Amino acid sequence: MIRIGVIGFGYWGPNVVRNFQGLAACRVVTICDSNPSAQERARKIYPSMNVTGNSSELLTSAEIDAVAVVTPVWTHFELAKKALENGKHVFVEKPFTSNSAQAEELIELAEKKHLKIMVDHTFLFTGAVRKIRQLVDEDVLGRLYYYDSTRVNLGLFQHDVNVIWDLAPHDLSIMDYVIKHKAQALVATGACHLNGHGAGPLNGREEMAYITVYFPDNIIAHVNVNWLSPVKVRLTLLGGEKKMLVWNDLEADEKLKVYDRGVHLGNANGNGVYDLLVSYRSGDMWAPKVDQSEALKLESAYFLDCIINDKAPFNDGMAGLRVVRLLEAADESVRQRGKLVEL
């Protein structure tokens, strides 16, 4: 029986508590939040749990085996570090840390102490992303061409991060999971209309950004994130040589559509520009059934499984670090108006 402590009971924390609590192999023993009204909510829903405003109490408790850190990103490092130092496995909200140096330090510490780090890239446990990964693994899509995601909506503005650190971790972690090559370089552009006005461009927090990531083999990824869109869009295109895929996460059903479509360019058999032979393939579309299980439930169970059976999670500290490096690079590129940043 793994005993869990959860720090942070704001927007996402209650989901983390509920999912861990629903699993037979663990028990949430303590919930911590510095906000008294969050403590009150926690007590009302879970009268039998220990609820505290003091994270040190939780982090040093001998009754706790693993800690879930579900707090703002700038607090992740200190909390996770203390948890590891006290011999606890950690489950950390995305993005993993505020910078890559912090991530590296935590990874090193966990290794030394033989503890697990899992970064909560929840989307990797959704039925849609697992199916996409399966289609890539089974080479259904063929050689990949591109990954193109649009993730825009109105708000919710974050107080401590820009739109890149808020929305792009989803896309960058999925991209990292699906494209098996190592990202090589990145170009990002963006703009800031409401945040940080009057405080100089470097202090502004972008509400919209466009990130291009270069991979080997001409594979390219593009992420469009925007807090100032009148409509919500969650649309990802994944192009491959054999098949192409559209993932619309706002569809209740038919989130994933796989198209038997493509282009073949033949050899020019003549003597000029007009002799290029282009043939199009436009066949059936297929929407595979996608598992509707709650992603966080699967992820929670996987965390326990990794602890109990001493497995290395695929969404470990290294996965979190790769995403943080992309976020850092995107910030740097945006502020230098699209400068190419090598990774």
Next chain:
Amino acid sequence: MIRIGVIGFGYWGPNVVRNFQGLAACRVVTICDSNPSAQERARKIYPSMNVTGNSSELLTSAEIDAVAVVTPVWTHFELAKKALENGKHVFVEKPFTSNSAQAEELIELAEKKHLKIMVDHTFLFTGAVRKIRQLVDEDVLGRLYYYDSTRVNLGLFQHDVNVIWDLAPHDLSIMDYVIKHKAQALVATGACHLNGHGAGPLNGREEMAYITVYFPDNIIAHVNVNWLSPVKVRLTLLGGEKKMLVWNDLEADEKLKVYDRGVHLGNANGNGVYDLLVSYRSGDMWAPKVDQSEALKLESAYFLDCIINDKAPFNDGMAGLRVVRLLEAADESVRQRGKLVEL
């Protein structure tokens, strides 16, 4: 009665002929295409017109007042130049020319000869774009934040240009028409999967590209063009301080939706990051009726009006030149992996 000669009877030429022919103030007298089967098609539909494969005949004819150049872009300059030299007004397919030097030379020549150049940026005459421009003119949207367009589909591959020169002229000309500031700089990224393989990266023709254009006042425009998408998307978001707009050109009805949505950031009245006040406005949506007239019909009539009444068309050579400069810059930026190109 303006007498018109049309060069090029491939995909778009027949529409140009049909629209000019439908107007009382002009007559199409000659159609020219070097392709015999295009000539045959022209003769079948318009048995009474002169059909030729010799453009010189048309360009030097004393019976012709204006020439429509509806041919591949690399031929525009020579044909338009000869037309102007022979005292004819020109209507040129977009993009105007293969480079900005050509565009400048044609503009200068037309001025000297007191002739009109009109670049066929057809989209500017659609009901949707005219309505968007009206909403901007009437300050319904308020201060603009961004212009974000996605224009993707499978093919049609062009033999002589990349996806930027094929699809982006639509977006860049609309952006130029709607955002009244002068574009300052541009960043573009892209990839090439099928074209030009084996011929070195500089010879490749991108099938997908992402262009960010910077304007004064933090206004930003982004264009996503892709020939390798399994689905067709024609979606433009235009964000303003007072209202935001979505234009889905694939909708039969309700192409334009204006949202009374926005964000207001109040002053932090306290002492820390959590005191920022964000308020959201989320009101009604309104889909104004959009005129369904054929855009090319309105544009053809406007061309005649400009000639007859000696008016300067708003989609003149300068407008064409501005788009060509953006295309040149995008090409340069893509090939240097997102290098910022000042305009």
Next chain:
Amino acid sequence: MIRIGVIGFGYWGPNVVRNFQGLAACRVVTICDSNPSAQERARKIYPSMNVTGNSSELLTSAEIDAVAVVTPVWTHFELAKKALENGKHVFVEKPFTSNSAQAEELIELAEKKHLKIMVDHTFLFTGAVRKIRQLVDEDVLGRLYYYDSTRVNLGLFQHDVNVIWDLAPHDLSIMDYVIKHKAQALVATGACHLNGHGAGPLNGREEMAYITVYFPDNIIAHVNVNWLSPVKVRLTLLGGEKKMLVWNDLEADEKLKVYDRGVHLGNANGNGVYDLLVSYRSGDMWAPKVDQSEALKLESAYFLDCIINDKAPFNDGMAGLRVVRLLEAADESVRQRGKLVEL
């Protein structure tokens, strides 16, 4: 402080408990369900409430002022009757009763005892239906032409009722609320493919049905309900002389669209069939913002308000009876293959 007892803690009961419990003016004191696992669920969520399997205990308790009956329809009458006899106000799940005689008896009993009956036609408290009613009240739509609803999906099969008693109460109660005339007659057709096979046509329970209701002034309502549809549809059209409205309840945003569209037939000014003048009006579309408050929350508060301030609820026993009469008539008509049933 109104003290509430809730009978039934299956699918909908937990929502009823949660909403009443969230209101300051009342307290849920007892939950009753004959199913032990439902009792267990109730105890887990609400450790401080009295949970029982014995409805008599609840119905005769002196500690309870009002009873919510959230059980299968065939049990409504007995439970509501006993509640009224014991001096308790009743909130009854839709459909009100299994037949109109039962409904009439309950209404009479409530009147005699000066108690309130409210039938849980939840949809009447949604932002969409309240806005539709407002548009009708303000004569925005003009003289009504028709109400046309499609409510289809796969399952969920009910064990004790057919698709008419399961899905049509939603549409019939909304129709009754929006069309202010009294329904005159009804025609219904339907089919049964899976239920009741081998047990004779009268024992079959229809999985799909089509109901036409005639009103004065040629107003017509049509309801298409189906448990065997591969896709979920919740679409209502409401046609009026001045405006027409589409309500798509599956849209996250923009559930309601009001169209400035219509037809005007002029007088034939000539001498024959071809002289009829038809003119179409096709103006803007407008999607009013719809309140997103939870309907059941508003309804619960309204129930308390009616009790405390001795108001007659608009969704009272009579409203429930009108819907039950339509359901009875629909059953009769379906079984007689579309026989007209006068109401």
Next chain:
Amino acid sequence: MIRIGVIGFGYWGPNVVRNFQGLAACRVVTICDSNPSAQERARKIYPSMNVTGNSSELLTSAEIDAVAVVTPVWTHFELAKKALENGKHVFVEKPFTSNSAQAEELIELAEKKHLKIMVDHTFLFTGAVRKIRQLVDEDVLGRLYYYDSTRVNLGLFQHDVNVIWDLAPHDLSIMDYVIKHKAQALVATGACHLNGHGAGPLNGREEMAYITVYFPDNIIAHVNVNWLSPVKVRLTLLGGEKKMLVWNDLEADEKLKVYDRGVHLGNANGNGVYDLLVSYRSGDMWAPKVDQSEALKLESAYFLDCIINDKAPFNDGMAGLRVVRLLEAADESVRQRGKLVEL
């Protein structure tokens, strides 16, 4: 070489002429329309054809082998009869005739004269309907449950027929083609808001109607047609035991979606209503590629093939008669407020 005469050059006639003219095996020799402006249009497009306002001339001409009757329905009988009497094959616009007696007379006459009648049920030649029929033929859908079609839009009002005779022939001919059983009886309801006011109910022409058709094996078809809808809907659901299908004809791509969804009701293994076992199947969705060829082109070629090779067309006079009988029955039922009409 079949020589064709076409009577009627209004809305649909030009398509018929264009398609026949595009086929190598025939030649359109004469176009007839009583309307001088239609004659003028015909002459402009086809300067080499004989254009006349006198149908007798065409119908008795020795130069014509087959006649296409593309005129209002009330003229079909006289024109087709005269054509057959003069030894010409006929291609008749849908609906075939104004009543079933006329249809029977034409069928008898054609048989006697060994001539072909083809009724222009164009939809049967679309890629979507041919694919649906193929899925039925290959038993992909399994035993059919129902056919449910919604075909609504604003206008276009017809002067001589109600909405049933205008829109329902599409659905009834498709239903007749796809469901291979013989329709047994029919119930129809409808309303009239603008037509025929003041002229008594029997003279009114319905603008909206709902038709239920009963087939053997509990198969049921339902057709919802409406001229007073603010939005255009073309949606057909076809439910079968093994698969279910949605045909949305307004989709540019993916018109047809086949769902691996269904319900299985097991035997009650216990002793009561709650023991019924319902299991749902909810698998993949599949959108087969649908041929985009112009339906009328395939149909025209098929007409010639039937004549040349003396084949009986499947959309012959009998098919036309079956649809006319359904239309007659629907009219009768609507006017008697849903009376069951046996077929």
